[in-house]
Amino acid sequence: MKNSHNFHHSTLLLTFLLSFSYLLSCLGNNDIAIQLNDDVLGLILFKSDLHDPFSHLSSWNEDDANPCSWQYIKCNPQNTRVIEVSLDGLSLSGKLGRGFEKLQHLVSLSLSHNNLSGNISPFLTLSNTLQKLNLSHNSFHGEIPISFINMSSIRLLDLSHNSFNGQIHETFFENCFMLHQLSLARNLFEGEIPMSLSKCSLLNSLNLSNNLFSGNVDFNKLWSLKRLRNIDLSNNGLSGNLNDGISYIHNLKELFLQNNQFSGSLPNDIGLCIHLSKLDLSTNHFSGELPESIKRLSSLSYLKVSNNVLFGEFPQWIGNLTSLEHLEISNNEFSGLIPYSIGELRSLSYLSVSNNKLVGNIPLSIVSCTKLCAMKFRGNGFNGTIPEGLFGLGVEEMDFSYNEFTGKIPAGFNRLLETLTKLDLSDNHLEGNVPAEIGLLSKLRYLNLSWNDFHSRMPPEFGLLQNLRVLDLRNSALFGSIPEGTCDSGNLDVLQLDGNSLKGPIPEEIGNCSSLYLLSLSHNNLTGSIPKSMSKLNKLKILKLEFNELSGELPMELGMLQNLLAVNISHNNLTGRLPTSTIFQNLDKSSLEGNIGLCSPLLKGPCMMNVPKPLVLDPHANNNQMDPQRNESTMSSSFHHHRFLSISAIIAISASFVIVLGVIAITLLNVSVRRKLSFVDNALESMCSSSSRSGAPTTGKLILFDSQSSPEWIANPDSLLNKATQIGEGVFGTVYKVPLGSSSQGRMVAIKKLVTSNILQYQEDFDREVRILGKARHPNLIALKGYYWTPQLQLLVSEFAPNGNLQSKLHERLPSNPPLSWPIRFKILLGTAKGLAHLHHSFRPSIIHYNIKPSNILLDENFNPKLSDFGLARLLTKVEKHVMSNRFQSALGYVAPELACQSLRVNEKCDVYGFGVMILELVTGRRPVEYGEDNVLILNDHVRVLLEHGNVLDCVDPNLMNEYPEDEVLPVLKLAMVCTSQIPSSRPSMAEVVQILQVIKTPVPQRMEVY
Known part of the structure; x- marks a missing residue:
């Protein structure tokens, strides 16, 4: 009612102002009065199209003779005409109307950092006196008005x-x-x-x-x-x-x-x-050498030429650039030595020469670069020792990995104690003890010393690193036991100790690693049992214990680790049963073999279980000690009892015999029932041979929903696919791009050749379900055009999207193609949400997509998203186990957690979970699960941790080059966290997701679009 009242008020106001303006023009030639009222009229017209949530424009009163006293307005003192309107950052929303056309002396118009939206009228004509026009940081769309071309006086144009x-x-x-x-x-x-x-x-x-x-x-x-x-x-x-x-x-x-x-x-x-x-x-694709003339640029503070094909020796003249603060030449083909003159760069704070062909020692002169915050030498051929002086600088990030450095890790850390957050010395030939001083690096988050030759004990001081998230000591020739205090901080996410000579038990204190999601202790000499405290690692995703000497039974409590994705316990001395959880019961042979005592049908050999012996009570035991005479007399009786089976044993054997008889009886009964059912089926089939169902065409027919007539299918249905180009493959079948028509220039469509297993058996059933999916028409859904059906071949004909899928644009992009910008990513998010909401809320029962992932989000020529493969589970007689298994394998990370541990119940909340994961992919540019050399990254957990620590923007895709609105990205990431909640009922509906996204982009509740 309030909105209706405001609209009615605005309509009356506009009518009044227009009438009043016309009346003034008829009264006489009082130019000043007319002009003053033109300014008032224009501004009031503009205000009437706005929503002003904080009443910033409350001083704008249509009863005033002129607007010169209004806030945010400036006038020319000589003629009292408006020359400047500055409304930056006032949270205004609405549209840009044509009211400003009345301001004929306007010089500056600035409306930046608001929420204005919509198209700008192509007929909008602003004053020819306008010199500054700033409409930046809004939500305008459409083309630039043609009238802007004629603004010959404009000096600043910011859109x-x-x-x-x-x-x-x-x-x-x-x-x-x-x-x-x-x-x-x-x-x-x-x-x-x-x-x-x-x-x-x-x-x-x-x-x-x-x-x-x-x-x-x-x-x-x-x-x-x-x-x-x-x-x-x-x-x-x-x-x-x-x-x-x-x-x-x-x-x-x-x-x-x-x-x-x-x-x-x-x-x-x-x-x-x-x-x-x-x-x-x-x-880019620049090649050749760096021009020598660059050495003349004495004012150059930022030089970045990374990711090209530049070559030649590292420029000897680099020391001439004394103002340089940022130098990045990584991922090229530069060769030779780093010159000694690099020490002249006293202002240098960032240095990256990674992944080139540089060799030799790092010059000692670099110690003179006292302002260095990051130094990256990864992936070259550097040798010799690491200059000790570098560990005396206040550096935040040091990467010397994948080189040929020798010697010891420098012992003196000095200023690093307060600054260093990342240290990577992996893949070198370093030796000697790992310095205990590392335990004093209070801000260290990432430590990688893997693939070296230390021949040292694992320092217990690592437990002092309160901020450490990743500790990678793989294949570093470490010996001794795992220090009990390694997990004292409780903040470790990744602990990798593979390929060493560690011995002794896994410490019980491992349960203190409450944040751990990757624990890898494989290929060591660890002994003893697996500690029960490991069941406290609720966030654990990956557990690798293979090739050790662990013994005993697996703690049943490990079955409570609901987040486990992968486990390997092979080649140990483990015995007994596996925990009852899904992950342990579904382990393959390679994850279990080498444990001859484990109980699993996949393994050969005995199943060794520590089952306690049955307790047999002696009815005379209570009196034996009290009556020695009776004790003697019962010895012969006791001996006689042992010669025969105990009563409990007899009962057990009898029960087993009864069970076996029952199983045999049930089996015979099942055989009988199956024969009867087979007879009934055959009888029904013969009865239906003359029915309409049996009369389904055997040659097949192409049914096109949008055609008046359905052309008969050609004699050989496979000949159409002979003209096709395969463009994808998924759980439900293979997708082809096909020209529809007699020539190769026909209309392009996409055809999915469905897997024949488990598809609806009758054309009537198939037709009914496909037509339901065909009615799901929406700008963000791939339109289903028709189908072809025979008992042997089923095809779906759908709209073809010329721009491929999101998977190729996000994860398989060639370096020559530009990354997706934030506006496009947001467009894809909002469009996908609208498409899903249409499926969920416009049909009863709802159409469940079932398979949300980037490869099923297609893009048209304008990067509008179009969901494909929705609702195909409707075409199955049942969702078979192997189909769901393939679904998990092809969409790792997208599957809602409840599907992994319950009977198959796919509902709308499963789609919401998959959509939340897709949000994270679009924002971060990363895959849901990434297996790297150093760690395994589970994207939603990674983002959740960053969000909890207040630095979630660190995960935004680097390809966005920090060119994104934080006030959009941050709430979008929070929405993703809600969508990927472990509890289905905590996830929003897709209609709510659409509304939230629209508020994030244009926070005006009154302007919500219909999905």
Whole structure:
């Protein structure tokens, strides 16, 4: 009612203002009065389209003679006309109407950091006096209004951080003679960059980053803009060569071209841009050597050329760049030695030369770089000892892994005690004792000393590392026992001690590792039993104990570890039964073999169980000690009793005999029943031979739902698939791309060839279920076009999505293709949620997707998501065990936990869980379960831990290059945590998910869309 009242009020207000304006124009030629009321009228019209939750615009009163006293408004004191409207960051929502057309003297309009949305009218015409227009950080979409082209007076145009899309017309910049600053960053613009941009001769700041621009860039025209100071074309799909001529831009300070497809050599004259301070050319296809002229850039503070194919020796002139703070040349083919002159970089804080072909010693001079916070030398051919002085710097991250370093770990840590968070010395030839001082590194989170030759005991001081999350000491020639205090901190996530010579028992204190999700102690000499305290590790996912000398029975309490995904206890001396949980009962032979006493049908040999002997009571035992005479007389009686079976033994044998007889009887009865059922089935089949069901076509027919007539199927149904290209395979069948028609140029469709096992037996049943799925029409669902059915072959014909699936864009992207931007990722999230909500809430009973994962989220040409494979479980007579098993294997990490330990009950909440995992994938760019050399990462647990510690933004996909709105990403991650709740009832419905996502993007409850 309140919203209806406000709408009615706004309508009356607009009617009044328009009538009042017309009346004034008829009364006379009082220009000042008309003009003043034009400003009031325009602003009130604009306000009427807004939602102002905090009443920031309460001073805007339509009864005022002019708006000069209104908050956020500035007027020209000479003529009292409005010249500036500044409404930045006021949480306003609504649309941008045409009220501003009334403000004919407007010079500056800034509406940034609000929640304004919708299309901007293509007919919106702003004042030709406008010099600044800032609409950044809103939710506008659609194309830029054509009228903006004619704003020849504009000096600043900022439309960044919106969802504008489409191509920018080639003539857009024809009248940009006064334009100084242009930012279209973080939108969805596509196509080529208009080269009419070269007419903006006064342009000094250009930012077109994080869009979908593609095509070649004519850098000759770009270099002609001699006043440019900042250029950012990063995170697009642009290509072309950087021609010489960049030196024409004398005042260039920043050049960002990362994450594109630029190629060729770098311009030789780049060193003539003497004011250049930041240069990022990373993740492209640049080749050749670094131009020597770069050594002239004395102001350069940031240089990043990683992820290219640059080669040549490490530049000897690097010491000339005395202002350098960030140097990153990783993932190239640089060779040779690091020059001694690197010590001249006294301002250097970040150094990464990883994954090149560098050799030799690390120069001692690098100790002079006292501001270093991160140094990464991974994956080269460095040798010699690690300079001790490096451990005296206040570094936060040190990575010397995958090299050929020898000698000992330097003992003196000095300033590292307060700063170091990551230390990776793995895959070298280090030896000697592991320094006890490591236990004093109070901020250390990651420690990897694996694959070295220490021949040392495992230091007990590791238990002092209160913040340590990952401890990897694999294959480091360690001996002795595992220190009892290793888990004193209780914060370890990963503990890997494989491939050493550790002996003795697993300490009972292992139960203190309450955060542990990976425990790997394999290939050691550990003895004794597996401690019961291990059952306290409620977060444990992976347990590896193979190739030790562990003995005794497995604690039954281990069955309580509901989160276990993988266990290997092979090649020990374990005996007895396995815990009753699903994971232990489903272990394969390779995880159990080598334990001759374990009770499992997969293993040969005896089953050794420590079962206590039955207690046989002697009825005379109570009096034996009291009556010695009777004791003597009963000895012969006792002997006589032992010659025959005890009463309990007789009872046991009798019971066993009865059970065997019962089993035989039941088996015979089953055989009889099966024969009768078989007879009934055959009789029914013969009776139905003349029925409509038996009259189903044997040759098959292609049924198309959207056609007036259904063309008869060709003689050989397989001939259609002969023209097909396989594009996917899943639990329910194989997917092909097929031109529908007689020629290869026919309309493209997708055809799924279903697995024949367990499919509905009759065409009528199959037709009914497929037609239900065919009615599920929604912009975010792949439309089911029709089907083909015979008892031997079943095909589903559906819409074809030209842009592939989310899996290929997210996890299988070529380096030459730009990563998905945040606006596209959010679009995919919201669209997928709407599609699922339609399936769940528009049908009774609900249609369950059953198989949410990125490979089933297809993308059209505009990156709109379309769910495929929904509801296919309806086509099965029953959900067989092997189908569910394949489902688990093909969608590891997406399956709701309740399905792993209960009878198969797939419902809407299972889809919600899968959607929550997909949110995490889109935000982090990582897979649900990742098996690395150093650890195993379970994505939802990883994000949950980061969220609990307040640093969840650390997990955001690095490909986003920190170009994302935190106020969207953070609540999206929290939504994912709710969706992946272990308790199904705690998960929201998909309709609620849609509403939450819409609030995150545009927090206006009154504007909720219908899913």
